[in-house]
Every structure is written in C-alpha cells, then in structure tokens.
Amino acid sequence: MAETMVEAPAAEMSFIDEVCSVPGGEAIRSCIQCGICTGSCPTANNWDYPPRRAIAMVRAGLREELLSSNSMWFCASCYTCTVRCPRDIKPADIMHALEVLAVRSGLSTKHSRTPVMYQCFVDSAKGNGRVYELGMMIKLFLKTNPFSALKLAPVGLGLFLHGRMPLKPTRIKGMKDFKAIMDKARKLGGGK
Amino acid sequence: MKHYSYYPGCSAEATAIPLGISVLPVAKALDIDLAELEDWNCCGSTPYNSVNKVEAGAMAARNLALAEKTGLDLVTPCSNCYVVLASANTHLKELPAFREQVNEALAAGNLTYSGGVRVRHLAEVLYTDITPEGISSKVTKPLKGLKVAAYYGCQLVRPNGFDDPEAPHSLDEMVTSLGADAIPWEMKAHCCGSSLIMSEPDVALELINKILKNAQKHGAQCLVTPCPLCQINLDAYQSQVNAKFKTNYNLPVLFVSQLIGVALGIPAKELALSKNIVSPMRVLAPYL
Numbered sequence: 001m002a003e004t005m006v007e008a009p010a011a012e013m014s015f016i017d018e019v020c021s022v023p024g025g026e027a028i029r030s031c032i033q034c035g036i037c038t039g040s041c042p043t044a045n046n047w048d049y050p051p052r053r054a055i056a057m058v059r060a061g062l063r064e065e066l067l068s069s070n071s072m073w074f075c076a077s078c079y080t081c082t083v084r085c086p087r088d089i090k091p092a093d094i095m096h097a098l099e100v101l102a103v104r105s106g107l108s109t110k111h112s113r114t115p116v117m118y119q120c121f122v123d124s125a126k127g128n129g130r131v132y133e134l135g136m137m138i139k140l141f142l143k144t145n146p147f148s149a150l151k152l153a154p155v156g157l158g159l160f161l162h163g164r165m166p167l168k169p170t171r172i173k174g175m176k177d178f179k180a181i182m183d184k185a186r187k188l189g190g191g192k
Numbered sequence: 193m194k195h196y197s198y199y200p201g202c203s204a205e206a207t208a209i210p211l212g213i214s215v216l217p218v219a220k221a222l223d224i225d226l227a228e229l230e231d232w233n234c235c236g237s238t239p240y241n242s243v244n245k246v247e248a249g250a251m252a253a254r255n256l257a258l259a260e261k262t263g264l265d266l267v268t269p270c271s272n273c274y275v276v277l278a279s280a281n282t283h284l285k286e287l288p289a290f291r292e293q294v295n296e297a298l299a300a301g302n303l304t305y306s307g308g309v310r311v312r313h314l315a316e317v318l319y320t321d322i323t324p325e326g327i328s329s330k331v332t333k334p335l336k337g338l339k340v341a342a343y344y345g346c347q348l349v350r351p352n353g354f355d356d357p358e359a360p361h362s363l364d365e366m367v368t369s370l371g372a373d374a375i376p377w378e379m380k381a382h383c384c385g386s387s388l389i390m391s392e393p394d395v396a397l398e399l400i401n402k403i404l405k406n407a408q409k410h411g412a413q414c415l416v417t418p419c420p421l422c423q424i425n426l427d428a429y430q431s432q433v434n435a436k437f438k439t440n441y442n443l444p445v446l447f448v449s450q451l452i453g454v455a456l457g458i459p460a461k462e463l464a465l466s467k468n469i470v471s472p473m474r475v476l477a478p479y480l
C-alpha cells in the first residue's frame with residue numbers, strides 16, 4: 001500500500017498511487033473484481049463506467065477517461081457496496097477520492113449537475129460556516145439550467161409555506177478563526 | 193439524566209426543522225441532556241469530501257476539537273453529519289499525515305484535535321442508552337393500531353452502523369415500544385437518492401417511488417425516519433413522484449423524534465407536526 005499523503009501528487013505518480021494517496025482510496029489494490037459493488041449499486045445503470053469497471057480502469061491507468069466520466073458523480077453514498085465488499089476496499093470512499101481527483105485536475109464532467117451542486121454546497125458552507133440550502137439551490141439552478149427550477153418550484157414553495165425554507169442564511173460567530181482554519185487547509189490541500 | 197454534546201446539523205435549522213424542534217422536548221421527557229455544541233459549523237457533508245479532503249477534514253475537525261473540550265460524546269440527529277463526522281474521526285485517528293495537516297489548519301484558529309471524541313447518532317443513543325424498554329416506560333399515549341414503516345435509509349446503518357447494515361431492527365423495536373405496529377417490508381434500508389434529488393432528480397425520484405410503493409404495499413399508514421435528507425425526499429418530493437409515476441401516495445413521513453413525542457403525550461405544536469408537507473394529522477388524530 002502506498003504511504004498515505006494528502007498533498008497533490010507529483011507528475012510521475014501512477015493513477016493508482018494517486019487514488020491511494022487520497023484518504024479513503026488506500027485499499028483499492030485489494031480489489032478482486034468480483035462485481036458485488038456494481039450489483040449492489042442503486043444507480044449503476046446511469047454510470048458511464050459502473051463501480052467494478054471504474055476500479056479496473058484505475059488499475060489500467062485510464063486516468064483522463066475515468067476522471068472525465070459521469071461515473072462516480074452518481075454515487076449517492078448509500079454504502080451498500082462498502083458493507084458487502086469481500087475485500088473491504090470501501091468502494092464508496094474510492095468514488096469520493098475519484099471525485100476529489102477529478103476536481104483537482106479540472107476534469108469534472110459537464111454531463112452531470114452533481115459536480116456543480118457539490119461546488120455550490122462547498123461555497124455556501126465555507127462562506128457562512130453553515131450551509132444555506134435556499135441560496136445553494138438558487139446558485140445551482142443559475143449555474144446549470146434556470147428553467148429546470150420551474151419544475152421544482154412547487155417543492156420549494158411547499159417547504160417555504162411550511163416554515164422549512166428560511167430566507168436568510170445563518171452565520172457562525174467565530175467566522176474569523178473559521179476562515180483562518182479553512183484558508184490554511186486550502187493551502188495545505190493544494191486547493192485553488 | 194444522561195449528558196451529551198449536541199450537534200444539530202444545518203438542515204435541522206432549515207429544511208428539516210421539524211427534526212430540530214421535536215428533538216428537544218423528546219430529549220427532555222427522556223431525561224437526556226443535549227448541550228448544543230457552542231458555535232458548531234457545517235460538517236462539510238459528502239460534497240466537501242468529494243472536492244477537497246484537507247478542507248473537508250478541517251471543517252469536520254473544528255467541530256470535533258470543540259466537542260473534545262466538553263469531554264462528552266458528540267451526538268447528532270442527522271445521518272449524513274453522523275457519517276461525515278465519524279469518518280473524519282476515523283481518518284484523523286488512522287492517517288497520521290492527514291491528522292498532521294488538519295491540525296496545522298486548526299492551529300490557525302487556535303484549536304487542536306487529539307482524537308478523543310466519540311461520534312454518535314441520536315437514534316443509536318435512544319436505542320442503546322435509553323433503550324426501547326426505557327422509552328416504553330414513558331409512553332402515555334400508546335400508538336395502538338398504527339401501522340408504521342420504519343425507514344432507516346442508508347447512513348444510520350452504513351458504513352459504521354450499530355445495527356445490521358441491511359436488515360436493521362433497532363427502529364422497528366423503538367416503533368413497537370411506542371405501542372405501534374412496525375410493518376415488515378423490504379425497502380427499509382434502501383437508498384432514497386439523497387442529494388441526487390437536486391442534481392439528478394429523475395434518478396432519485398425513481399428510488400423514492402420504489403420505497404413509497406413498497407411501504408404502501410405492506411399497509412403502512414406512515415413512515416418514520418431519523419434522516420433529514422430521507423425525510424425531505426420522501427415527504428417534500430412525494431407530490432413530484434405522484435406526478436411522474438401517476439401514483440397517488442398520501443403517506444406522511446415522520447421523524448423518529450416526532451413519533452416518539454406523540455406517544456409520550458407531547459403536544460403536536462412542540463413536535464412541529466404542522467411543518468410536515470404530507471400532513472400526518474389524519475393518521476395521528478386518534479393519539480393526539
């Protein structure tokens with residue numbers, strides 16, 4: 001197993017070493033390609049490359065092809081694969097590691113809205129210290145397809161009318177220290 | 193009285209506010225002291241962990257560091273916060289290089305984390321520390337005759353569960369302890385699609401439909417779940433499922449704390465029952 005490091009990898013690092021270097025990706029080498037992950041996945045029929053195949057592609061070094069696919073972005077983090085995996089490689093965590101690498105390499109697919117949604121969530125959480133769900137959703141729709149918001153408007157209105165959609169974000173008190181922590185973490189993690 | 197450090201999570205103050213409101217009177221009635229973690233921040237959730245691991249680690253660890261100062265177990269009612277905080281905790285314990293980086297970031301905010309916190313889900317605390325028998329002893333309005341589908345979702349029981357990851361029983365036991373009938377059904381720990389409802393709604397709506405269909409087939413009058421994301425998907429998006437699949441579900445989806453509260457005789461207002469999208473008043477009327 002490669003030594004666990006978090007820093008962005010050197011150019012000569014192999015794809016599988018790169019996956020191993022992200023927390024959660026360490027155990028990928030133990031995969032025996034049994035396919036129970038794909039068989040267990042509730043969304044696998046939407047993936048360009050379903051979980052078993054995605055893992056095989058890491059081992060084959062097909063970096064750009066996999067990282068630019070929609071595959072891991074369909075992982076709903078249900079962890080069924082993870083509790084069933086006979087080799088304990090934690091496939092869901094590997095999918096999250098692949099997402100991290102796709103973002104870091106600028107390869108995230110444009111064919112799924114999930115990468116944009118995740119980024120909107122992160123911006124909201126970082127901006128206030130707490131997630132502001134309404135703001136995040138508005139941003140997601142503006143950045144993807146504003147017209148698709150119309151379809152979901154009744155859901156949003158229902159939540160609003162039931163007092164479940166506050167119109168103002170909540171901010172934590174210790175924003176200054178929180179921001180210092182997150183700025184430092186961004187530098188250490190090689191983020192933009 | 194049992195004491196815990198309490199981490200509500202962002203949605204308990206917004207889209208899942210019925211959870212945030214109902215937990216408090218129920219905890220009080222069960223002699224549970226939930227001391228809210230001072231100035232907690234977002235756990236980072238799955239999105240942050242899919243974008244940048246060190247930032248996600250720092251975000252979760254700020255909460256863990258604050259909780260460590262209290263010396264109490266950190267309890268959250270949110271299944272996603274639970275998985276994210278517990279996974280960060282494990283990574284911080286097992287990966288020294290990661291821990292070092294995260295602690296370097298925390299130092300910029302004058303905090304440090306040494307790995308001493310136990311992260312727990314409120315449902316697990318209710319089951320393990322309070323126990324179904326303990327809950328049962330406080331019931332004043334037994335939910336006799338109410339058919340409930342206990343819906344665990346995923347992250348309460350996977351990957352770090354205290355219960356069977358695929359055939360869990362803890363919620364069923366709690367439902368039974370309230371005098372209600374926990375119906376047997378197959379989809380109790382299947383995925384509702386979680387946040388894919390926002391980015392890939394067609395995929396999530398199909399999963400939600402399968403769950404509602406199965407609950408209805410087995411005669412459930414309502415569902416009960418501990419998870420904010422599951423509750424929103426099954427409750428707020430039920431009308432979208434009806435429109436898309438030409439179904440006519442009218443299945444209330446309660447938070448576990450709301451159902452326990454009804455059986456403990458806590459007034460409907462304190463349980464925020466009017467904030468559920470599919471009104472539970474019809475099926476709960478005999479017990480209120």
